[in-house]
Amino acid sequence: MRGFWLLVHVLGFTLWLGGGIATMVAGVTAKRFSAGERLVGYKLIGAIQRLLVAPGALAVVLSGFALAGPYMKQGAVPGWMGLMMGAGLLGAIAAAAISVPTAAKLARLEPDTRGELPEAFNRLRKRQILAASIAGALGLIAMFAVTLGRG
Numbered sequence: 001m002r003g004f005w006l007l008v009h010v011l012g013f014t015l016w017l018g019g020g021i022a023t024m025v026a027g028v029t030a031k032r033f034s035a036g037e038r039l040v041g042y043k044l045i046g047a048i049q050r051l052l053v054a055p056g057a058l059a060v061v062l063s064g065f066a067l068a069g070p071y072m073k074q075g076a077v078p079g080w081m082g083l084m085m086g087a088g089l090l091g092a093i094a095a096a097a098i099s100v101p102t103a104a105k106l107a108r109l110e111p112d113t114r115g116e117l118p119e120a121f122n123r124l125r126k127r128q129i130l131a132a133s134i135a136g137a138l139g140l141i142a143m144f145a146v147t148l149g150r151g
């Protein structure tokens with residue numbers, strides 16, 4: 001069973017962190033687009049967040065707890081593992097609770113009557129940048145902990 005949960009764990013953080021990086025590249029690239037095209041870009045970002053980031057983050061946490069079972073029972077969690085679990089859990093919460101719902105709101109926006117970006121755009125975009133950066137940074141901290149942190 002450990003092999004299965006490790007597979008779910010690896011698939012999970014691949015989807016989550018890969019989707020996060022795709023979001024960043026798409027958001028930066030869309031800055032050059034006209035308002036209407038830029039909002040279409042945010043509809044694609046919404047799909048990336050809903051279909052890749054959310055299930056990925058959930059899979060990481062579920063499989064992480066399944067893998068952690070034996071260590072919890074023994075009460076012997078090494079430092080790198082504790083850091084992976086803590087940072088990974090907080091990052092997954094930031095992604096699923098803030099970044100994904102904000103991306104869904106951005107995906108529903110349409111240009112205003114003048115064909116410009118609607119008022120809510122900048123506020124939601126700032127929130128998205130903050131939440132996604134925190135979630136991504138925590139995911140990377142978990143990744144550094146489980147690789148470099150083992151010495």
Ligand code: HEM
Nearest residue numbers: 009013060061064065067068084085088089139142143146
């Ligand atoms: C983005 C976040 C995360 C990344 C990148 C990550 C990465 C990894 C990797 C690469 C492994 C394989 C280590 C090995 O066997 O050599 C692993 C194992 C494991 N992960 Fe995570 N993880 C993350 C989040 C979590 C979370 C949130 C938990 C718990 C809630 C967790 C618990 C575990 C446990 C218990 C193992 C098994 C360690 C072992 O038996 O050697 N991980 N993780």
